[in-house]
Amino acid sequence: SQYCSQCAAPITRRIPPGDNRVRDLCESCGAVHYQNPRTVVGTLPVWNNKILLCLRAIEPRARTWTLPAGFMELAETTGEGALRETREEAGVEVELGSLYTVIDVPHVDQIHVYFLAHANTGDVDPGPESLDARYYDISEIPWDNLSFRSVSSTLRHYISDVEKGHFETRYYSLPPAR
Amino acid sequence: SQYCSQCAAPITRRIPPGDNRVRDLCESCGAVHYQNPRTVVGTLPVWNNKILLCLRAIEPRARTWTLPAGFMELAETTGEGALRETREEAGVEVELGSLYTVIDVPHVDQIHVYFLAHANTGDVDPGPESLDARYYDISEIPWDNLSFRSVSSTLRHYISDVEKGHFETRYYSLPPAR
Ligand SMILES: [Zn+2]
Ligand SMILES: [Zn+2]
Known part of the structure; x- marks a missing residue:
């Protein structure tokens, strides 16, 4: 400043x-x-064994697929922020599950926090920040066109944990991209 | 502003x-x-089954006991920030353990994050923000003179988990004090 x-x-x-x-x-x-670093909060919404992804309408990374997430606002909890971003970006109301990934991204002064979440229907209603929103089968995840490494790593951990049948909170850091 | x-x-x-x-x-x-909300990062340092607490020299809550913690800085990870605060406030180098508590404190626009940590010696060297630093036996924790509810709740969870012999990451929110 x-x-x-x-x-x-x-x-x-x-x-x-x-x-x-x-x-x-x-x-x-x-x-x-x-x-101070800023916190990005989001969800990994699951319905019928499929995962909700949103096609970003805005930069950075427009026209790539992301989990619903965005900057945490004042006066809200991380869980409330994650639910709000899911509502705003996908038009989906989910039940919040457990805290799933806490990811340091120090080269951009951010912490990314994702919660597991459960949706009761497959309905979506993408908001102005999304071009599309849809539920992907695990075998159909668009790995080559995901928005951020915090998204791809959270998805990889989830798929691995589905196979193991056991989910736990994961903390890790992402170095700058090569 | x-x-x-x-x-x-x-x-x-x-x-x-x-x-x-x-x-x-x-x-x-x-x-x-x-x-945006700010993140406070700290550790729960354990040496010889005792827990390190620091006596705050500064407001808020001067002359109360706290786990070493403080505001996360730009360009660091939460874990690096937690180690830095432990070094600055207690003069103690610890080995970082697992992410332990993630606590929303929305009425003050903060997230508090504590890591378990292991100290190799009982040596302390309190910094300018601390009047004292010492290792407390679990039976001697000064419950009536702790600094913050994020500290007391993290300590309560730890003592409960020690008894169970099982530690997992906990996420919760603190409402405004009555
Ligand atoms: Zn201006
Ligand atoms: Zn001025």
Whole structure:
């Protein structure tokens, strides 16, 4: 940022006293403008052994398939945010299952969090951020046209866990793509 | 915020076109200044069946005992942040164990994430944010003087899991305190 959001004075970038990192500082009013990673929340919705994917209408990665997910908002829980994104992107109301993947993506300052979810019908009603939404059989997942590695890795873990018949929360990090 | 951090014009609060929430908008340069929940990361360090707690030197909750934890920084993973906070607050290097609690605290726009951790020695070296750091036997935990409900609930789950001999990742939300 260029200007202080509290007093409009120009921002200085330096290490504040007692800190050990460069911050956006205001020399005029003394405000320190911290920046923090953002959390993306989503679901892996299952109906009739099929998995719901959405075709992205917007950048980044327009026209690729994703699990429904988006940035967590203020005043909501991660689970509430995951349900909201599923509703907004796919028009689907799901029952939230267990916390499934927690994925660090530090090169873009994000954490991606996916919950297992259960849908009672195969109905979809894609919202403005989606060109399409449909349930894919595990054998039909469009692996070559998925949106993000957090999506593909979550799907791979799910398919592996379906085979094992046992699901547990997984935590891992994604390095920058080669 | 009062002023645009990109152009210093005054901020307007309204719902942008195509959005469904009030945002901090700049009518001058068009910037939308989103706000997102922040993530607090920490560890539950165990050495010799004892648990490391730190006596907070700073507000909020100065002079109460906490697990080492703090706000996640840009460009780090949750695990790296948890190790950093443990080093900064207690002067302790731990081996990171499994992801243990993921706790929504929506009334303060936070997610708290704790990892199990293992210490190889009982040495501590409290940093400037701590008045003290010490390993507590499970029977000696200062329940009446803990810092946050995310700390006390994580400790309660841990003690229960020690008795069961089985640890798994837990996800839950904390409502506002009465
Ligand atoms: Zn200022
Ligand atoms: Zn502006």
